[in-house]
Amino acid sequence: MDLNLLRVLDVLLQEHSVTRAAERLGTSPAAVSRSLARLRRAVGDPLLVRAGQGLVPTPRAVELRGEVAELIRSCARVLRPGAGFEAVHLHRTFTVQAAELLLAAVAGDLTERLHREAPGVDTVFLPESYEDGPALRQGLVDVELGVLGRLDPEIRTRALATRPPVALVRHGHPILTGPVDAGRFAAAAHIGVSRQGRRHGPIDRALAELGLRRRVSVVVPSHTAAMLLARDTDLIALGLADWLPATVQALGLRAFPIPLRLPPMELGMAWHPRNDGDPAHHWFREHLAAAVLGLPGS
Structure with a gap:
């Protein structure tokens, strides 16, 4: 009827x-x-x-x-959209695909924010192996967080923060003995971070414009591994400005600007439109955004 x-x-x-x-x-x-x-x-x-x-x-x-x-x-x-939603009664697990560097920066604050309002909510962080795939469309991931790449055309996005990349080296690294120009930066040995083993990227293109090349001596799959390696060697790792300052200091690392004209890293989050009208999903996204925007320098 x-x-x-x-x-x-x-x-x-x-x-x-x-x-x-x-x-x-x-x-x-x-x-x-x-x-x-x-x-x-x-x-x-x-x-x-x-x-x-x-x-x-x-x-x-x-x-x-x-x-x-x-x-x-x-x-x-x-x-009725969102009728009767109360976070305190929510029992749900949200999945976030995020780079390890982002996960380390936001997971603690995000967990505290969520549990203050909704003790029954859990968060699962998935690795970047889900990136550039149909995970959002298939419902395997609730939110993708990081530098957003190729996404399905219907995916919703929100820009969160912009950070310039910086170089990370150990205290006492020879490059810190004087001003760092493009030539000295290119002459040092570098650490690449890539899950696929890629050795070249925006830094190499910027150096090529100046007629310079660098040597990527080691490629590792995560930023954590890169920072630990930089702590114990004279290799240069990459990070984001003002990102995880306590961790950088605890590892005995120093950050300095990269002497090249590089585009900033644009961080954002993405989700599937099926969740636009879900008040719980919206509530989670707002807390995730707040955790990113609450980081130093945001």
Whole structure:
């Protein structure tokens, strides 16, 4: 049955008048009369009969009145966006695909933020192996966080922060003995970070424009491994400005600007539009964004 007919019946049983029901429904008396005729055929009962200038319900209509009203209220609850959402009652696990460097920076603050409002919420961080794939579309990932690459055309995105890349070296590294120009930077040995083993990127293109090349002596799959390696060698690792300052200091590393014209790293998050109307997902995204924007330099 057309659910609109239930709405018409609910109003008719309240007003006992086709004219007044039409006014409330924003339609014509003729349309209400046609709906009433359809209802009579469907139920097999007159439902409302003439009594003077108005209508009175039949016994069958009286029986239906409460049930119809409750059905209308149930439909309203189902279709009302975000109705009744309270984070404190939420029990759910959200998945975030993020680079290790981002995970280390935001996971602690994010967890504290979530558990203050929703003790029943857990977060699973997935590696970047899901990046550039259909994980958001397939529902394997709730949010992708980081430098956003190739995404399906329907994916929603939000820019969060922009950071310039910096170089990381151990205290006492020879390059720190004087000003660092492009030539000295290129002459040093470097650490590449790539899950696919790529050795070249924006730095190499910027050096090539100056007629320079660098040597990428080691390629590792994570920034954590790169920082630990830089701590124990004279290799140069890469990081983001003002990112994890306590960790950089604890590892005995020094950060310095890269002497090249490089585009900044643009950090953002992405999600599938199926979750746009989900109040819990929106609540989670807001806390994730706040954790990123609360980092130093944001």
